[in-house]
Amino acid sequence: MAVDLLGPAEIRDLAARLGVAPTKKLGQNFVHDPNTVRRIVTAAGLTPDDVALEVGPGLGSLTLGLLPAAAHVHAVEIDPTLAGALPETAARFAGPDAARLTVHRADALRVTAAELADPAPTALVANLPYNVAVPVVLHLLAELPSLRSGLVMVQKEVADRLVAGPGSRVYGIPSVKLAWYASARSAGRVPPNVFWPVPNVDSGLVAFTRHDPPRPDVPRTRVFAVVDAAFAQRRKTLRAALAGWAGSADRAAAALTAAGVDPGARGEQLTVEQFAAIAASAPAGTPPAQ
Numbered sequence: 001m002a003v004d005l006l007g008p009a010e011i012r013d014l015a016a017r018l019g020v021a022p023t024k025k026l027g028q029n030f031v032h033d034p035n036t037v038r039r040i041v042t043a044a045g046l047t048p049d050d051v052a053l054e055v056g057p058g059l060g061s062l063t064l065g066l067l068p069a070a071a072h073v074h075a076v077e078i079d080p081t082l083a084g085a086l087p088e089t090a091a092r093f094a095g096p097d098a099a100r101l102t103v104h105r106a107d108a109l110r111v112t113a114a115e116l117a118d119p120a121p122t123a124l125v126a127n128l129p130y131n132v133a134v135p136v137v138l139h140l141l142a143e144l145p146s147l148r149s150g151l152v153m154v155q156k157e158v159a160d161r162l163v164a165g166p167g168s169r170v171y172g173i174p175s176v177k178l179a180w181y182a183s184a185r186s187a188g189r190v191p192p193n194v195f196w197p198v199p200n201v202d203s204g205l206v207a208f209t210r211h212d213p214p215r216p217d218v219p220r221t222r223v224f225a226v227v228d229a230a231f232a233q234r235r236k237t238l239r240a241a242l243a244g245w246a247g248s249a250d251r252a253a254a255a256l257t258a259a260g261v262d263p264g265a266r267g268e269q270l271t272v273e274q275f276a277a278i279a280a281s282a283p284a285g286t287p288p289a290q
Contacts, residue, residue, distance in 0.1 A: 003068050004093045005034035006061045011196055014059045018085055022197055028079075030058045031127055033194035037065040043187045043205060044125045044151035046070050053121035053147070055108040055136055056129050058082055060089040066125060067097040074116050076104045108136045113143050124150035130199075133158050134174045141181040141210070142220070150182070150208045153190060159204025160186075171268045172234075176227045179272040180220065182208040215276035222279040223272075230267030230275070238270075238278075239263035246283050255281040 006014070011032040015021070022028035031037060040062060046052060052070040057063045057077050063086065066073045077083040083105040090098035104115060109132060113120070124147055128136055133154040141147060154162070157170075163184045164171040178184050187205035192198045213220065229245040230238060238261065239253045246252035253263040259277035261270065 003064050003097060005037055005064050007034060008032040011059055018081055020081060028058060029195040029199050031061040031194055032196050036190060036194045037062055040151060041065040041069050044123060046123055050123045051119045051121045053124045055126040057086055060086050062127055064093050067094045067100050072100050072119055074102050074121055076106050076108045076111055078107050080105055109139055120146035122146055122148050127153045130155045138177055148210050152206050153203050154206060156202040156204040159206045162206050166269055166271050173227055173231050176272050176275060177224060180213060182210045184208040214273045215280060218276050218280045223276050226275050226279045237264050237266060251283045255283055
């Protein structure tokens with residue numbers, strides 16, 4: 001069935017009735033443009049069998065767009081007032097499709113696979129709070145092996161970092177860690193005027209498709225420890241940047257050479273596969289990341 005989407009008047013009416021004012025602390029910017037919601041749902045490429053996971057549904061703009069497009073929608077909301085109101089909003093605007101919604105009053109940075117198990121999410125589709133976007137995406141990919149794809153809206157600067165490749169000026173820790181889990185690409189820009197309140201930056205859409213880890217034989221924590229060390233001091237060569245990780249600059253150089261990586265290279269030049277190779281060549285006694 002067709003679902004009524006929320007426009008500016010409906011958003012402000014809902015907020016007024018709930019006594020809700022968007023807060024910077026929670027990174028809340030509510031989408032009030034139905035065309036943007038339709039664009040996000042279309043770009044997500046959901047099938048009727050997909051189980052969508054939405055983080056930070058807020059007043060329900062995107063939730064209403066997802067309900068007719070997916071078999072089920074899990075909405076994770078940390079704000080108790082918003083979480084409590086969402087089922088009523090869905091019932092009011094989505095009719096029978098509201099039965100597909102499960103609302104979780106939870107912190108997305110701590111939510112577990114067990115909490116989202118019935119049914120397990122297959123696609124992350126969310127307008128993510130700017131202040132926690134990267135850690136939320138990485139936590140969910142680590143926690144939910146059932147996630148096969150995603151379409152997230154984040155601050156444009158963050159979107160650029162997530163999709164950057166080796167050699168890019170903005171390539172860094174988020175780029176490599178997302179690449180461990182998935183192939184990512186830019187899915188477009190979103191202007192500030194579709195939000196309330198209006199942010200002072202553009203947003204960007206990032207689409208990703210999960211793939212197998214580049215080195216299943218190497219623990220993710222070891223690879224991420226190398227990534228963190230390599231980018232902690234971007235201007236240093238890897239021989240110097242990885243000295244603390246390896247125990248000394250000479251031990252770092254030996255691990256790099258064993259992995260086929262030039263010790264004089266810098267982190268922004270390496271692919272995720274090369275970082276995994278370095279982790280696999282870690283000297284004995286190198287501690288894993290916690």
